[in-house]
Each structure stands twice: as structure tokens, then as C-alpha cells.
Amino acid sequence: MAEPSSPAPPDAVPSNPTRSGPGRLLIAVYAIFALAACARSASQISTHFQRAPLAYLLSAFAAAVYVVATVCLARGTKTSRRVAVVSCAVELAGVLLIGTASLVAPSAFPDATVWSVFGMGYGFVPLILPVLGLLWIRRTAR
């Protein structure tokens, strides 16, 4: 979770549109996924990394992307919005690629990642979240 109380960086948009209104809810959901993905990949990698190295590295990557997206959406500066666009795009590409790969070649994924089967284990929220993120950044652009 970002620090909303920290002093505003120089390029901050005065009203910080990305974290107000629906953005506040979006960031909250992002933060939950950041926490869930980090916790999951930390436990996978620390306890049984050898079982499925590829899936677990992808889990860790997904976790990092969620953290970056959460922080950048919450900061809402010009720079961080750009980073947020990239991380949402990477996230969307990731969930589509891993989702497809986990269906086409299930043997490569002996254990689940957040993005397996398009995020089915998480109610398909991982598939919807980057789309909402991109739409929200576009909506709040001036």
C-alpha cells in the first residue's frame, strides 16, 4: 500500500485524479492482489521452488507487476501514470499468455499461478483488473 500521507512529489497532479472516486476502489483491489500474489509466490519459492520453477518465477513476476501498478496508481503523478500504463499492459499480456499457455500446455504448469486459466482461481479478477486499470488511466487523462 502506498503512503498517501507522504508529501506530494513535484510533478503531482493537484487533485490526484487516479486515486479519487472509482480509482480509490480500483487501487484497493490492486493492493489486495499485490498482497495475495506476493504472499503466494513467497511461500511457493521458499518451500518448494523445485516443484515448478517456471510457474513460481511467473508468480513472483506477477506479484512484482501488481505492486508496481498499485503504487503507481496511488501516486498518480505524470511519470507514475506512465509506469502504471506499462504495468497494466504487461499484466494484461501476462494473464492472456499464461492463461492460454496453461490451457494448451498444462504440463508446463504443475502448480497454479495467479494468471493460470486467465485467473480462474481468483474469480477471473486478474483478467478484468488490467482492463479497468487502463480504462481508468485513460479516463482520468487530460
Place this chain on the structure above:
Amino acid sequence: MIDVLSPALTWVAVGAAVWALVLVLADRPLPVDRPDGKAYLGLLALIEVGLLAQAVLGFIKLATADHDVPALSYGGYLLGSLLILPVALYWSLAERTRWGTAVLVVGALVIPVMIVRLGQVWAHG
């Protein structure tokens, strides 16, 4: 005792989510200076105390487990659940609109999900 506490917490948390959802639908911010708003904060505090008790009981249960339980995941869910409500409330109160209140709906719903996962981790690893 945890086997009674966890389902109870699940339902109280769902109740807190429904309460917040009603506020969202009525487009009213959480009235923190009115009695009903204070009652809501009290309910969240009650859930948090319950989660703390669940964490203590859970670690005792983990220490005396009769089968192999992934301790890191189980402990992670016990401790992780303590973070949710304080952070959700902090993030929610920073914007007193229906969207701020919607954060409480989501936060309160994460608790039952984590409790269900806790049960799954205990049963299946």
C-alpha cells in the same frame, strides 16, 4: 474453539460488508461522527479483535497439529488477515464518498475469503 470462532467471524465480516454496501447504494459516506457510524467502527474493531484471537488460537493449533500443515501459508493467512481491515479503513476514510465506503465492502469481504483459504490450507495443504 477456533472452529467456532472462524465461521462466526466469517458471518460478522459478511454483515459488515453488507452494511457498507447499503451505504454505498444509498450514496452516503460512513457517518463517523454519528452513533451508527461509531457502531460500524465498533463492529470493525470487534472483527479485528476476533481475528487476533483467531491468530493466537491458530498458532496454538498449528503447534499441536496431528498432520502435516504448510506452516508458512497457514501462519501467513493468520497474520495477513490482521492487516486487511486497518489498511482498508485508513484508505477508505481518506475519501469520504461512496467509493471510499466501497473500499470497506471489499476489505470486509476479503476476511471470509482468507478464512476459507485458512480452512483449505489446514485440510489439504
